[in-house]
Every structure is written in C-alpha cells, then in structure tokens.
Amino acid sequence: GDRSPVRRFNLNNVTITPDPIENQEVVLILTPMARFYQEYWDNLLNLDYPHELISLGFILPKNKEGNAATAALQAQVTKVQKGPLKNRFRSVVIERQDFDSPITSQDEGERHKMENQKVRRSSMSRARNSLLFTTLGVETSWVLWLDADIVETPPSLIQDLAAHDKPLIVPNCYQRYTDPETGKLAERPYDFNSWQDSPTAQEIAAKMDPDDIILEGYREMATYRSLMAYMADQGDEQHIEVPLDGVGGTALLVKADVHRDGAMFPPFPFYNLIETEGFAKMAKRLGWAATGLPNYKVYHYNE
Ligand code: GDP
Ligand code: MN
Incomplete structure (x- = not known):
C-alpha cells in the first residue's frame, strides 16, 4: 500500500505512567555486556x-x-525470537563497540582497583552512551539499565519500579555468597554507587582538580556519604523510598524523557563525578531527582 513519506510522532502520546502494562508502554532494556552469563539471560526471560x-x-x-x-x-x-510468540521480545539490537576497551582485566579485583577507575568508567560511559543514542526510539517510555551480571531480580522488576513513578529509580544491588565461617548462604551489599551526598564529599570535591573524580567504596577516600547499600533493613517494607544524589547502573529504571532531555553518562569528570554517578548529577541539573529502594533487592553474580 501507499506509505506516507513522513512518519509523524507526537511524543505527547507516548505515555510514561505508574501503570505501564495497562498503558502498553514500551520499555527499552539496555545492557553493556563484557561476559555472557546464562543466569542473566534466564532472569531476563x-x-x-x-x-x-x-x-x-x-x-x-x-x-x-x-x-x-x-x-x-x-x-x-x-532461540527466543524463533520460539513461542509469548516469549519473543519486540526487537533486539546487538552492537559491538567501535572503540577499544581499556586493557585492564575483567577480574573483579583488578576491575575495582582505584587507579583503574577513571579510565574504566570513562570507557563504560562511552559504551552506555553509544548504546543509548542508537536505540532510544520515539516509542520508548522507559529505559531499564540492567548489567549483564545481574542474575536475580523479582520477575515483576519493571512494573514494581515503574509503580513509583520516579524519573530515576534504583533497587539495592546485593550479592549472594557462602559464608566461609558458617557454610551458610548469606548476602552482602555489592553496589556502592547509590548514595546521598555528604559535606565531607563536597569538601573533597571543592579541593579537587576538576579533572579528578571522587570514588565511593574506597578506604583511601572516606566520603562519609550515606550509602543505600547499608540502608536495607529486615522489615518487609519493600517499597520504602530514599532520595539519592548518586546512582549505580546495575539495575536502574529511567523515564525515557530524562534521557531525551539530554541526561547521559559523562565520560569525563562532571562535578568530579563520572558514569552513572555523573548521570544522576546531570539529571538533577535538568530537574529530575533520583530515588532509591533500599529494601528492594537485585543480585549480582558472584565470581
Ligand atoms: P562492576 O560490577 O561495577 O565491577 O562493573 P562490571 O565490570 O560488571 O561492568 C558493568 C557492566 O558493563 C556489566 O554488564 C559488564 O558486563 C559490562 N562491561 C564491562 N566492561 C565493558 C566494556 O569494556 N564494554 C562493554 N560494552 N561492556 C562492559
Ligand atoms: Mn558487575
């Protein structure tokens, strides 16, 4: 049939609501992936x-x-896209980076060394931005950032987070492990990038070169920020909210309008912050605040 030469979209018709299933809202799940874990894939499915x-x-x-x-x-x-219709995703894009990754090893110890952070996280920012700017569509309502090593979430992750109706919202990223003393399965905080700012961190930043970055979770740099990782309690209030100034990206739901407004992952120090933490800062400058859910947990792979 005839096809109009112009495809018109009214972004006002792309709703972003706390009831995204009822309103048929499209969610874009974005994953930078250095390694493939079957557990990630099974959880996604x-x-x-x-x-x-x-x-x-x-x-x-x-x-x-x-x-x-x-x-x-x-x-x-x-396998999935040729399988039963109900399992098939709307679309799938796989991209390869067009720039080199830093040569640092992917092993957890090496990855987390303080001196490797700026280069590594700058490269991660570029990967995230590249993925975002090539895939964000006119129909996208939500963007769920989900790392390739998140191996366990509630199946209702998307609708649970969206129900809070926040521009940026992060669950608490933990890791399961076997306690060497008791031999019992236990869990510990994994992601320290979701935090509330502190006067100390602000003073550190004020004295820093604008090209340096403040890092969280390193003994050498005591920031006295309040980390969401430590705000979880035993209560059953899964949906308690806390305001955040920095966010991690292991699992992070963002209203697509926040990205459309121009908030991205600074690959350079932005207010002495980089990558996902810089993203939260940039979003805030655009008027979009971040929220954390300390009692709503997702789990990172244990190498
Ligand atoms: P950590 O958990 O904070 O140590 O960070 P990761 O090393 O797990 O990296 C975060 C996410 O980015 C994971 O999904 C990785 O698989 C992925 N990743 C790590 N390095 C690269 C890279 O160089 N390029 C791309 N595209 N993805 C990466
Ligand atoms: Mn990881």
Missing part, C-alpha cells in the same frame, strides 16, 4: 512484563572475551 513491549539493546567490547559473549548471546536471542 523470566521478567513478566509483556515481552512484546520490551526492546533489548546490547553493546559488547571488540575483544576476544567480547566475541565469545556475542556468540553466546546471539545463540540465545535466536
């Missing part, structure tokens, strides 16, 4: 948000490990 409303976007580094991860991911995507 288990999300009970209608898959026809979920678009997936991945970006992988162009190195040997990235090649292996791409092959594994591609195989799983093919």
Whole structure:
C-alpha cells in the first residue's frame, strides 16, 4: 500500500505512567555486556512484563572475551525470537563497540582497583552512551539499565519500579555468597554507587582538580556519604523510598524523557563525578531527582 513519506510522532502520546502494562508502554532494556552469563539471560526471560513491549539493546567490547559473549548471546536471542510468540521480545539490537576497551582485566579485583577507575568508567560511559543514542526510539517510555551480571531480580522488576513513578529509580544491588565461617548462604551489599551526598564529599570535591573524580567504596577516600547499600533493613517494607544524589547502573529504571532531555553518562569528570554517578548529577541539573529502594533487592553474580 501507499506509505506516507513522513512518519509523524507526537511524543505527547507516548505515555510514561505508574501503570505501564495497562498503558502498553514500551520499555527499552539496555545492557553493556563484557561476559555472557546464562543466569542473566534466564532472569531476563523470566521478567513478566509483556515481552512484546520490551526492546533489548546490547553493546559488547571488540575483544576476544567480547566475541565469545556475542556468540553466546546471539545463540540465545535466536532461540527466543524463533520460539513461542509469548516469549519473543519486540526487537533486539546487538552492537559491538567501535572503540577499544581499556586493557585492564575483567577480574573483579583488578576491575575495582582505584587507579583503574577513571579510565574504566570513562570507557563504560562511552559504551552506555553509544548504546543509548542508537536505540532510544520515539516509542520508548522507559529505559531499564540492567548489567549483564545481574542474575536475580523479582520477575515483576519493571512494573514494581515503574509503580513509583520516579524519573530515576534504583533497587539495592546485593550479592549472594557462602559464608566461609558458617557454610551458610548469606548476602552482602555489592553496589556502592547509590548514595546521598555528604559535606565531607563536597569538601573533597571543592579541593579537587576538576579533572579528578571522587570514588565511593574506597578506604583511601572516606566520603562519609550515606550509602543505600547499608540502608536495607529486615522489615518487609519493600517499597520504602530514599532520595539519592548518586546512582549505580546495575539495575536502574529511567523515564525515557530524562534521557531525551539530554541526561547521559559523562565520560569525563562532571562535578568530579563520572558514569552513572555523573548521570544522576546531570539529571538533577535538568530537574529530575533520583530515588532509591533500599529494601528492594537485585543480585549480582558472584565470581
Ligand atoms: P562492576 O560490577 O561495577 O565491577 O562493573 P562490571 O565490570 O560488571 O561492568 C558493568 C557492566 O558493563 C556489566 O554488564 C559488564 O558486563 C559490562 N562491561 C564491562 N566492561 C565493558 C566494556 O569494556 N564494554 C562493554 N560494552 N561492556 C562492559
Ligand atoms: Mn558487575
């Protein structure tokens, strides 16, 4: 049939509401992926948000490990997209980075060394921005950032977070491990990038070179920020909210309008902050505040 030469979209018709399933809102799940974990994929498939409303976007580094991860991911995507209709996603994009990753190893110890952080997180920012700017569509209502090593979330993650109706919202990222003393399964905080600012951190920043970054979770740099990681309590109030100044990106739900307004992941020190923490700062400058859910947990892979 005839096709109009111009496709018109009224962004006012793309709703972003606390009831995204009822309103048929499209969610873009974005994952930077250095390694493929089957547990991540199984958890993703288990999300009970209608898959026809979920678009997936991945970006992988162009190195040997990235090649292996791409092959594994591609195989799983093919299987799902050719399988039963109800499991199929709306669309899937797999991208390879067009810039080199820093040569630092992907091992947890090496990754987390303080002197590696600026280069590593700058590179992560570029990967996230590249993925975001190539996949954010006119129909996207929500962007869920989900790291490739998040192996366990509630199946209702998307609708649970969206129900809070916040521009940026982060669950608390923990890690399961076996306690060497008791031999029992236990859990500990993993992501320290979700925090409330402190006067000390502000003073550190004030004295810093604008090209330096403040890092969280390092003994050498005591910031006295309040970390969401430590705000979890035993209560059953899963939906308690706390205001945040910095956010981690292991799992992070963002209203697409926040990104459309121009908030991205600064690959350079922005107010002495970088990547996801810089993103929260930039969003705030645009008038969008971040919220955390200390008692709502998602779990990071344990290497
Ligand atoms: P950490 O958990 O804070 O130590 O950070 P990760 O190393 O797990 O990185 C965060 C996310 O980015 C994970 O999903 C990784 O698989 C992914 N990732 C790590 N390095 C790279 C990279 O160089 N390129 C891309 N595209 N993704 C990466
Ligand atoms: Mn990780």
